[in-house]
């Protein structure tokens with residue numbers, strides 16, 4: 001059996017939280033595809049050519065805590081606009097998705113480019129203000145220097161780059177189900193997503 005759940009959405013919309021919860025609940029494997037771009041970005045910030053970094057990336061080594069830093073997130077959205085970087089990361093993502101069993105992948109182009117054949121597609125969104133508030137709280141809890149205004153500006157800059165690039169821009173697939181988490185708790189958002197996926201599994 002192959003069953004792929006494709007989850008896309010802008011920064012801090014809650015797609016990673018939903019993806020992890022779905023994978024846990026359904027016994028599916030999970031890939032946070034943003035971590036691939038962040039790993040390339042970290043190496044780019046250290047002076048490496050991003051295309052060479054993407055071509056030699058070890059996807060099993062994505063645990064570096066520096067990947068979560070805001071400067072890495074911004075650099076990720078810059079190197080993610082390079083077509084050769086995206087091409088170098090594509091086969092691994094497709095292979096992860098279509099191995100036997102169930103898989104949940106979250107990112108920006110999963111339903112449109114990586115897994116256009118996914119059995120269930122979700123587009124998770126929220127207002128920029130709600131997303132910035134969540135990311136700011138997360139950064140404060142992690143002991144990082146963060147202001148709400150600065151985080152909102154970063155979220156907006158990343159949205160503009162991710163949605164405005166020529167290659168694989170952030171957008172909902174035509175057949176994606178939209179979940180706006182602005183007014184939802186984590187539990188409500190996860191159960192809305194689970195209901196969509198279960199309805200597809202049952203078909």
Ligand SMILES: Nc1ncnc2c1ncn2[C@@H]1O[C@H](COP(=O)(O)OP(=O)(O)OP(=O)(O)O)[C@@H](O)[C@H]1O
Pocket residue numbers: 009010011012013014015016017018034134135138181184185186187189
């Ligand atoms: N429905 C929700 N209500 C309140 N907080 C939420 C909700 N969903 C997620 N969060 C919190 O918001 C933050 C961002 O969530 P998450 O990491 O899942 O977003 P994301 O879309 O995967 O972000 P990114 O693409 O930047 O990695 C986390 O701290 C998470 O706990």
Ligand SMILES: Nc1ccn([C@@H]2O[C@H](COP(=O)(O)O)[C@@H](O)[C@H]2O)c(=O)n1
Pocket residue numbers: 011012033034035037038073076077078080106107108109110158162
């Ligand atoms: N499928 C994807 C996933 C991510 N990106 C880019 O990486 C940046 C970081 O992603 P996070 O999900 O960890 O926030 C993101 O802003 C995108 O530019 C991508 O292009 N495609």
